[in-house]
Amino acid sequence: MSREVKRVPVDFVWPLDQRWQGYLTPDHLLPDSCPDCEHGLSPSGEYLFDLWHGKIPFHPAVTGSTLLTPATPQVRALAELHIAQAPDYYGADEFAICREAARLGALFNSMWCHHLAQEDVDALVAAGRLTELTHDRGAGGGWQPKDPPAALTAEQVNAWSLRGMGHDSMNARVVIKARCVREGVAYACATCGGDGHVEAYPGQRAEAKAWRPTEPPAGDGWQLWESVTEGAPITPVFETADDLVAHLVAEEGFRPGAAKTLVEQGRTAGSICTAGGAVLHSALDADVINAVGADRKKGIG
Template sequence: MGREVRRVPLDFDWPFNKIWDGFLSPDRFDEEKCPDCANGYSPRAQNLYDLWYGKIPFDLATTGSTPWGPDTPAIRTRAEQNIANAPEYYGSGEPAIVREARRLADLFNGSWSHHLAQEDVDALVAGERLHDFTHTWTRENGWQPKEPPVVPTAAQVNEWSLAGLAHDGINASVVIRARCEREGIDDTCPTCKGYASLEKYEGQRAEAEAWEPTEPPKGDGWQLWETVSEGSPISPVFAAAEELADWMSSPAYTWGAVKADSDRPSYESALSFVKSGWAPSFVSTAQTGVVSGVEWIGAQGD
């Protein structure tokens, strides 16, 4: 996600902030919603999905897990962070922290995702979904498995899940499908075969899979596009790279987080970015802190 420079015709006139039609899959590929499922799961798998996310009551006894309390260190720490980040919403002081810790404990005790059994953890390890426990990471070699292999306990994984960004939708799917397999039950909706939708006509899905996006026309102009969405123009078309850089360093450039003069790149940074062609929205390093991607690209030329 970020910004990029596209070379388009000088008379290119697509509306600002409107996604280029060629990047959007045509409506004719939209299928009918499956009448028998919400997301491609069988009834039992859907039940497990709802338990995972706490959409229906979860019984800790089913996994043999111990309930969390407001004094659980990870919950207490998270409550303190929430209070510090938004005292105007949560209040302040010890009473607010205790109240928030109780809320978090109740929330986490209500979902399977924070109370896995060892079989669930084993499935995640087999699916290589617990790298924080089973691998080490270095800049030179990336993620590498630990030797000898490590299999974390359910208690370790459950406590880890309280900290924030832990389990995702893939982890949920791995655990749900493994549970269904252990129970000898199909995890897939028999009506739609797991797609959660039905073709309106035979071959519709194959046509959609074969579809490819169409790029905007190419030309001699220089134009700034955002790539946070599928892609849309956010500047006029200019005849020269220097003109686009000048525009980006002027008050006319107000897209996204750019609101004040201090948010805009210098002309030199903007020109470096234009010649580079792409920059992320933001870059964070130990040396610079959080800076705009355009400024970071510009600094690389210093």
């Protein structure tokens, strides 16, 4: 969880662990849900969205895909992983693996996202959405196009979708929009224009776009905030930096060096990082991270 030291008035009062009101969009600027759609899509788009996620009946034959079985390698491998991770829940014998594989196969067969047609794959490639399959990691860590270029098949992509994270919501949108275009039907909801929301009053959208968050009042006090949400104070306000450091050590479990480094630097980036080959907490280990960074600048280590 990110941490940030804020300078606020010594008498500043705001409940601890409660998001600062200035970071929250005012209620009067929140739009209404669209009355004619759920996801900003046309009726045809909403239907395809439900097919993608298996919310309505789907069969792989519709896209020319192969029906998955408990013996399909990706299904079997995932079932074995589930059994290994929770044997007390699933059981640990071959019957348990087969039962879980049957459950997974039936689940995956009910979802369009695991049974794309070639046109769907082509749309994803054209949109640059299958980098993991069309590119290789370069020497510097960046993605480089495969040479020769990858010619992905629906079978390859459907097998990939069963591994790791698979398709995300952006992939779903790309495929759904491409199919709507091919079939000559509207993609976005005509009422909300694809936004999924409508104005509660004329001009609300423009007002919401113009709105900007406001910081808490500035002052001479010292207070630690978390910034993983919109932002909220997590310590009382102290008159001096040393008082905040003493509180972090006495009440929050910080080492003196880490507390002093955090307050001096004013913020952390993220919650967990690696430095010197170790996994470190960006706030509780701020002094260690700072030392490693200083050594790297000097060319040490």
